[in-house]
Amino acid sequence: MRQSKLFTKARREAPSDEVAKNAQLLIRAGYIHKEMAGAYDLLPLGLRVVEKIKQVVREEMNAISGQELIMTTLQKKELWERTSRWSDDVVDVWFKSELKAGGEVGFGWSHEEPIGEMMKNFIMSYKDLPVSVYQFQTKLRNELRAKSGIMRGREFVMKDMYSFAADEESHLAYYEFTKPAYMNVFRRLGIGDDTFVTFAAGGAFTKFSHEFQTICEAGEDVTYVSREKGIAVNEEVMNDETLATLGVARDELEKFNTAEVGNIFNFGQQKATDLGLSVKNADGKENPVWMGSYGIGVTRLVGVLVEKFADEKGIVWPESVAPYAVHLVSLGKPGDGVSKVADALYEDMQKAGIEVLFDDRDMSAGQKFAESDLLGIPKRVVVGKEAAETGMFEAVERKSGEVRKVPRAELLAK
């Protein structure tokens, strides 16, 4: 992508109505645009980051037999009434509207009800199970207070997966199976060492649910962590009973601010019972399906990654999610020798299949470097007079600031 054609521009100053570091940097760099409190547009660069994250998640979900689909945002009132979750007194984040043709609809804040209902059309027998399906969906939640920039919005992208099993054993096996898959995701995003499977409040049928909490100053949760024992406990369930159950002592745990980047939840047979989703077992009897749900906050992860890795100069993306792998910065003037060298290099990098953002604009070097730092692309290749003459290009690693002189051929090797 030629930066001269990119309609977004970096800004020098952070907007006055944002305090959160993630939103300030993402807006300054042109990744997102604030539409209203808790609702942000994904601009071309931001969309690329989101798509990168989605791809990592997709690969890991596919690896545990998840089948991707996408559900509607519009939700049937009758369905949610059946599970007693239509009322605003029960679910306080509903957005609702009315159909002109008559009747009320809700806007999806979660999808276990409709997905369970839909699956009734396809799951008849224990032989149809186990199955798990997932989607990347824009959730709408009427939060009383949106905050922390992109980390807690009213409209956000979430990966939600739902599993269906015929018996408890295979159900729990799958539930456990998702944990390493989730950790693979977080590891690939560069936050594996700071993300913990965390015991959190359960529901009607399980003592605990499991959250994936990432150490992050801007996070809303407080988590107690024992790195040695590999145990983490959400503050909300932090008590003597929990400690006894888990076999840890209070003084073994370190307290952190954390952001919930994922959550897995065991519904037991309750959800399917409410929905009337059952299968015939081998003995010919109807049996409610065992269900689980598994979420990952995709857009929240964008915020967490910015919060965790940004430095005083701007954003620093992990390679796995960066909008481009290389930021090619030309210091030439339109039509001069330097520009021609940069242009040719850009074309060849494109042909080599390298994702490259090419700063071909006519601006001062200092401004280009400052903007490049702000954007946070992992590698910057600078084309100046020296490079044009010697064929040795300056490659700067954004994260470390390390500078190397590399020959052209090396830049085209992936």
Place this chain on the structure above:
RNA sequence: CGGGCCGUGGUAUAGAGGUAUUACGCACGCUUCGGGUGCGUGUAACCCGGGUUCGAUUCCCGGCGGCCCGACCA
């Protein structure tokens, strides 16, 4: 939802009861050419409604919007 702070060009800001400062940006010209180059000219703003007043962007009330703290948070 309770409490607090705040709404001025595209962005960030100053300010006063008599239509508004500065910087960035943007346009044009010159300058500069490896860390947000310097100069000149130009462009562009007081959230909405009501009240007080000769006059309100400024003071008062209400609304709308934003941020923060708390509460809430499958």
